[in-house]
Amino acid sequence: MSVPDYMQCAEDHQTVLVVVQPVGIVPEDQFFRIYKRIASVAQVSIRDSQRNLYIRYRHHYLPENNEWGDFQTHRKVVGLISVTTCGSAKEWPQTLDRFHSQKEVFGATLYDSRLLVFGLQGEIAEQQRTDVAFYSSYEDCPNVEKRVEDFVESIFIVLESKRLDRATDKSGDKIPLLCVPFEKKDFVGLDTDSRHYKKRCQGRMRKHVGDLCLQAGMLQDALVHYHMAVELLRSVNDFLWLGAALEGLCSASVIFHYPGGTAGKASGRKPSLAQGQGQAADAGKRHRPGAQEVLIDPGALTANGISADTSSEIGRAKNCLGPEDIIEKYKEAISYYGKYKNAGVIELEACVKAVRVLAIQKRAMEASEFLQNAVYINLGQLSEEEKIQRYSILSELYHLIGFHRKSAFFKRVAAMQCVAPTIPEPGWRACYKLLLETLPGYSLSLDPKDFSKGSHRGWAAVQMRLLHELVYASRRMGNPGLSVRHLSFLLQTMLDFLSDQEKKEVTQSLENYTSKCPGGMEVLTLPDGLKLPPVAFSKLPxxxxxxxxxxxxxxxxxxxxxxLENNMSTKSPFIYSPxxxxxxxxxxxxxxxxxxxxxxxxxxxxxxxxxxxxxxxxxxxxxxxxxxxxxxxxxxxxxxxxxxxxxxxxxxxxxxxxxxxxxxxxxxxxxxxxxxxxxxxxxxxxxxxxxxxxPSLPRLQLSTSLPRSAHPLQPSKEELSSSVSVQLFNGETQHLTITLENIGSEDLETLEVASKTCNTKEKLFGEFLSWDLDEAVSQLPLKPGQSVTLTVNIKVRLDFSGGENLLQDLNDDGISVTGLPISSPLRQVLKPRAETKPLGSESSKTDYNHVKPIMLGVIRVGVTVCLKSRGGAEDRRTERQTDCSFSHVEKKAHRGGRRHTEGDEGTQRGTKAHRGGRRHTEGDEGTQRGTG
The missing domain is CATH 2.60.40 (Immunoglobulin-like)
Structure with missing residues (x-):
């Protein structure tokens, strides 16, 4: 036996093996559809008996494994169900011959067989045969399960007869020696009359009868036979069969203690004690962990070692092993198997069974010892497929006991085995799928959100290696989109762990992949339904x-x-509002x-x-x-x-x-x-x-006919100021032209103009600003792109009678007043103090370089747009306003030089001035955008 069955568990020892195979050409989907229905009959209650028969189905089974049927009867194929398609009566003889040929493969061990024929109609289909069932089609076969139940009952009849024949054998001392395939050559020429040989034969037959009793649902009898076989085989040092007897004893005890099974799925199995005696509920009272291995009445044995009735030989309570004893006996059995090179498969399967039992007992450390032993069992030359299966099962078993990292390790080994150099056609898809299954074991998730919840979990170096393997596997699969997604994930989540050189290499690879398949934010769905969430580069930058x-x-x-009113305070009158x-x-x-x-x-x-x-x-x-x-x-x-x-x-x-x-x-x-x-x-x-x-507000551009002032106002946060300069003598009048252009997309519906006088130390006589708004208002509403002109008259009348205050103010500004009477305010000459005058200058010449401007007032222009809601009611009233300030200067101050202006004179866009430098403007100079 070279191929182990990694799915075996302890309760499989009480099952009978039935092979279901197709005969001739049968559509694969139709065959597995019928196979699934057949396999649903996994347990049959025997009529006129309280026993159950459990069936294990296989659609593929190596004939060489059937040779080990005497060693462990659950490995023997006792039933065959063949499925075939037959379209006409002419094909029937050939189909029947194929069925008989198939039976010959397992003929030495078969108890019974059945042939299910689909598609044949006519006289042949109407014949009543016990071994053949005819159905018109794969869809019209309502009683398949009933046929299988009848087939199982026929197997039980043969099984029970064989059990009775073996148990009541009266052939004296001539008990046949049961052998495994590799032992037959060792017993050639052996003395068959020796006491040692007879005990060997008795011990092996006892063990064989124990297997038959376990399959027939007689758990208590099986325990008795196993105990007796252990004693006989131990006395003759028949270690291989002693290990099998111990394993049988463990299996029977596991079936009693864990009726739900150890395979990880609910099988609904119940303990089947003969005559209905014994229940699992009181197992704790009757079976102590330190129970004796065997308590046998020597008088119960006949001359040939087989007793006809064993129900009263041994107390049931002392035959079943306790949970801890089960594991000790498994260890002993495995150690005996290890003495034989050709028993590697048996040893490996025993390790797997023990691990499943320990998983139920939650003894993970001891289970890992069994698995570690299984890793080093040499099974000879295995094919690549068998290696993949072996590593995958080891991974599942480690996961079963909670060793997730170890499970991921063997799963990754299995993935690498899928693309081994010795495989002519590497299975990159299988490799990729297995690599994905290793991610949880290495604390790795393909969702970037899991990496933003806190500190990094897992081993970053191992995770990066695994992600690189995913990238390579997806590229070999011919899916560059997957490669881009995995590389993006690697760069985003592992950026802190990459060296500078690795960062350059990863980004270069990513650019190479994205040149063929750009990366996006769509969710990638794999063929097996797994969804890969998008990866956002939140770290770049x-x-x-x-x-x-x-x-x-x-x-x-x-x-x-x-x-044009002052803003009302919007603060609440309440001090505190909880x-x-x-x-x-x-x-x-x-x-x-x-x-x-x-x-x-x-x-x-x-x-x-x-x-x-x-x-x-x-x-x-x-x-x-x-x-x-x-x-x-x-x-x-x-x-x-x-x-x-x-x-x-x-x-x-x-x-x-x-x-x-x-x-x-x-x-x-x-x-x-x-x-x-x-x-x-x-x-x-x-x-x-x-x-x-x-909603959108109007945009207004203001320009004036006067040059910009060198001493601008400091506007409030809600106002823009455009300061212009006008030089007048007292009593002189000048005209100021203000042009307002609508450069936005909203209509200007209302225009109001107001003036405000700044605080000055001079006394004004009357209003010095006057205008006529009628002509400008007549042009409203002002459409986008249109402009309106407003003319403002400036006439200044000042009283400088408070000369002392004026002199004090001028002195504070570093300017001295000399030689002129105070009663002539427009003839005052302003000069710097003597200590600031350069040496060698002519004192008799009049200097106009220092002239103090006097701020007269501010004219405020307000423009309003009314925004209508859908119902036509006024929804919001917004305003843009602009202030134009004016400064009066007594004397022209730019002697011998030209006036400096920027762009259109008197225009400014709303930016702050920089002291000691030119004003910074945005866009076209001379443009001011209002507020609303």
Missing amino acids: IIRSVKLLDLPVSLRPHKQKGL IIMHTRGEERNKKIEFQWVQGEVCEVQLMVYNPMPFELRVEHMGLLTSGVEFEALPAALSLPAESGLYPVTLVGVPRTAGNITVNGYHTSVFGVTSDCLLEGLPSVLTSGCVVEVI
């Missing part, structure tokens, strides 16, 4: 923080209660205070870090949002090696109004497209991800 940015000052919206604090705290943490505007470019700032030892090129990077329609504008990055943090601004344009949520970002790195969600990045700092998008 690493994101440390995400911050939503407010709009530029010129685009920021703000609510107003009324046109409801708001506790129910909306989470929302406040996520909601952004400012607002975005529909149709305007919005920005999100990311702080990124490049962990790679080379320059990282992100070909495509954009925002992932939800809530409103959003057009993400992609960006491309190039980050230096192992450096950061770098601020990266991602932009986009919301196309509709509502609440928008920034869910994450998407990238394209090394040919792999990734969608990285912020909820999967717990280490990323963020101040909030939800912001309100209000």
Whole structure:
């Protein structure tokens, strides 16, 4: 026997073996359909008896294994069921001959046989035969199971007769010597009359009868015979058969203690004690772990060693081994098997049976010792398929006892055996499937989310080796998409454990694969139904923080209660509100205070870090949002090696109004497209991800006819200031032309102009600003692209009678007033102090280089757009406003030089001025965008 049955368990010793095979040409699917129905009859209750007969079916069985039937009767083929297709009466003789030829293969051991014929009709099919059953088709065969039950009962009749014949043998001392195949040559010329030989024959026959009793459902009788066989065989040092007797004793005890079976599936088997005596419920009372191996009455034995009645020979309670004794006897039996080179298969199967028993007893360490012994059992020259099967079964058994890493090790060995160099056609698909099954044993999951829950689990070096093998196997399978997915997973989850050289090699391999098959975020489904989740490169680059940015000052919206009125305080009059604090705290943490505007470019700032030892090129990077329609504008990055943090601004344009949520970002790195969600990045700092998008607001461009002032105002957060300069003498009048152009997409419906006088130390006489708004209002509403002109008259009348205060103010500014009466305010000459005047200068010359401007006032222009809701009611009232400030200067101050202007005179776009330098402008100079 060269091929072990790794699926055997201890309870298989009480089964009879039936082979089911096709005869002639039978469709494979139809055969296994019938085979499944036949195999469903695994237990039959015998009529007029309390015993059950258990059947084990095989559709393939080597005839050479049948030669070991005397050694262990459950290995003997006692039944044959043949399945054939016969379409006509002409084919019937040939079909019948094939059936008889098939019976001859197992003819020496068969108790009975059956032939199931499908498709034959006519006179032949109408004949009543016990060994042949005819069916019109594979679909129309309702009584197959009933036929099988009758067949099993006929097997039991033969089995019971053989058991009785062996047990009541009266042939004197002439008991035949049962042998295994390799022993026959050893007994040639042996003295058959010696006492030693007779005991050997008696012991082996006792063991054989014990097997028959166990198969016939007489568990108690089997225990008696096994005990007697052990004593006889031990006395003559017949170690091979002594091991078989001990194994039989263990099997019978296992069947009694564990009626549910040890194969890991519910078989529903129950203890079958003769005459219904004994129950498993009180097994603990009657069977102690230290029970004696055998207590035999010597008078119970006849001259030939076989007693006709053994039911009263031995107390049942002392025949069954306890749970611990079962394992000790298994060890002893295996040690006896190990003495024989040709008994390697028997030894290996005994180890497997013991492991299954220990798994039920939850004795994992002892089970691992049996498995370790099984690994080193030499079975001679095994085929590659047999090696794969052996390593796979070892893996399953290690998994059964909870040794998951050891199980994964042998599963991986089996996978490598599938593609051994000696195999002409390597099975890469089988290799890949086995490698996938090893992942749990190495604490490895193909879901990237499992690696973001905490510290790394498992051995990173082993995991990386396994992932590389998966990549190679998937490539040899001809599936580059799988290779890309596994490489992406390796790079994402094992980045911290890769050396610099390994990082370069992995990325180069990934780029080679993605050049043929780009990676994406779709779920890959394998042929066996396993789904591979997508892998997002959240570490390429690493994101440390995400911050939503407010709009530029010129685009920021703000609510107003009324046109050109001061904002009312929106703060609650209550000091503390527990409801708001506790129910909306989470929302406040996520909601952004400012607002975005529909149709305007919005920005999100990311702080990124490049962990790679080379320059990282992100070909495509954009925002992932939800809530409103959003057009993400992609960006491309190039980050230096192992450096950061770098601020990266991602932009986009919301196309509709509502609440928008920034869910994450998407990238394209090394040919792999990734969608990285912020909820999967717990280490990323963020101040909030939800912001309100209000409907589109008007955009206004303001230009004036006067030059820009060198002393601009400091506007508030909600205002933009465009300071212009006008130089007038007291009482002089000048015209200011203000042009307002609608450069947005909304209509301007209302225009209001107001003025405000700044605090000055001079006294103003009357209003110095005047305008006529009727002509400008008549052109409203102002369509996009249209402009309106407003003329403002500036006339200044000042009172400089408070001269002392003026002199003090000028001195504070580092300017001295000399030589002119205070009563002539427009004739005052401003000079620097004497200590600041350079040596050698002419004191008699008038110096106009230092002139103090006097701020007169501010003119505020307000433009309103009314946004209508669907029902026509006014939904929101927004305003954009611009301030133009004016400064009065007593004397022209630019002697001998030209006036400096930028772009169109008097125009400015809303940016802050830099002290000591020129003003920074955006876009076309002279453009100012209002707020609303």
